[in-house]
Ligand SMILES: Cc1cc2nc3c(=O)[nH]c(=O)nc-3n(C[C@H](O)[C@H](O)[C@H](O)COP(=O)(O)OP(=O)(O)OC[C@H]3O[C@@H](n4cnc5c(N)ncnc54)[C@H](O)[C@@H]3O)c2cc1C
């Protein structure tokens with residue numbers, strides 16, 4: 019996006035996945051666009067831009083929030099975690115691992131929002147019932163899977179989390 | 193879409209916020225959690241030239257519980273109030289209703305005061321505030337004033353708040369001991385705006401040794417333009433708590449005026465409101481105490 023405003027830009031520093039990034043942006047820059055355009059972290063997806071689909075959900079100080087409903091200027095001093103911060107291909111986070119095992123995605127558009135949402139949920143509720151698992155993802159839309167495998171992935175992710183928390187001899191995360 | 197350009201103001205104190213609102217309020221908007229305002233800006237349904245972002249104003253982020261009320265500051269998030277155990281202990285209706293407000297990710301950012309200032313007829317917390325006979329604390333360039341909840345709402349998305357005024361906090365009044373509450377709604381998907389919803393407060397006396405209902409009031413979501421309290425006392429007084437509450441229909445129907453939209457006809461909303469009222473009375477009398 020080129021700057022076509024009245025010339026007002028501000029320097030904004032936002033910590034994303036542990037690294038502080040400073041960019042000069044307009045105050046109207048959405049946090050979702052700051053993450054995708056300014057930082058080139060395109061794991062966070064943008065669907066509706068009015069809070070309904072959940073694709074843009076990131077963790078703000080550990081809590082899931084819609085990045086399309088925040089301005090980058092408001093996120094100064096906050097710790098943002100995107101899906102890129104939750105694991106790598108070689109060392110997947112518990113939720114990512116569970117999505118692979120349970121076939122929790124098809125096209126993958128919705129997945130980053132589910133992964134962030136579920137990561138926070140199983141921190142708060144380490145051993146959810148399947149009803150609680152459904153409730154936890156009720157704010158995220160998926161047009162492909164029919165949700166059943168995502169519900170399974172929530173329960174499996176919690177299980178992996180508990181397994182990983184139990185100290186074993188090796189402690190190999192994958 | 194993206195918002196139109198605006199000037200962002202980030203006051204750190206209430207005095208600063210009031211001063212800047214006094215200057216730009218008529219061409220600006222207060223930004224709290226942004227969970228209602230930013231969608232409107234993104235869709236360009238509004239293009240204010242200034243946003244007065246109150247998120248960093250010191251002292252607005254506290255919940256205070258006293259003998260008479262629960263006071264909620266302007267930047268307290270729905271999720272914070274929902275999880276506030278002291279507030280829940282004295283006024284369970286708050287958590288009962290907040291669990292119906294949107295999804296956790298929205299509640300983590302959106303504020304309870306913001307939803308009251310926004311005055312959406314589908315919002316839960318305006319109705320809860322009215323049901324508790326709460327008070328809105330307003331501050332502006334002309335000083336402070338307090339507005340009773342029933343007098344605050346003028347129409348859908350319309351309140352008595354002037355453009356240069358700010359809601360500093362709201363006070364939910366505590367019910368008399370022995371009052372039991374419940375909140376129920378029907379939405380197409382858990383967390384969506386309700387097709388219809390109801391909060392009830394039921395007075396129960398155990399003086400005779402048996403638990404008997406002495407009065408009840410209900411406030412509705414999505415079936416009235418502005419929050420109203422419907423007094424159900426005539427239909428319920430004198431009955432044991434284990435009653436089925438079939439007699440409330442007429443009072444409910446007379447007290448509401450639902451609009452039709454793509455989700456439901458006016459008639460369907462009427463039936464739903466009456467049924468939800470019966471179920472909420474049952475839940476309150478058999479489970480909830482305050
Ligand atoms: C997908 C989705 C689903 C939702 N579902 C529900 C739901 O089921 N029920 C429900 O009640 N809400 C729902 N909401 C809205 C949510 O509750 C908002 O948090 C709330 O309506 C507004 O609070 P806010 O802090 O986000 O206010 P903002 O969006 O920042 O502001 C809303 C309006 O109020 C004004 N305002 C805010 N604070 C003040 C203040 N202190 N003084 C003066 N004016 C102020 C603003 O200027 C603006 O006009 C939903 C939102 C989304 C995105």
Ligand code: FES
Pocket residue numbers: 063064065066067068069070071072073074075084085086087
């Ligand atoms: S893009 Fe943010 S919720 Fe849809």
Ligand code: FES
Pocket residue numbers: 122123124125126127128129159160161162163
């Ligand atoms: S996997 Fe395609 S939208 Fe969810």
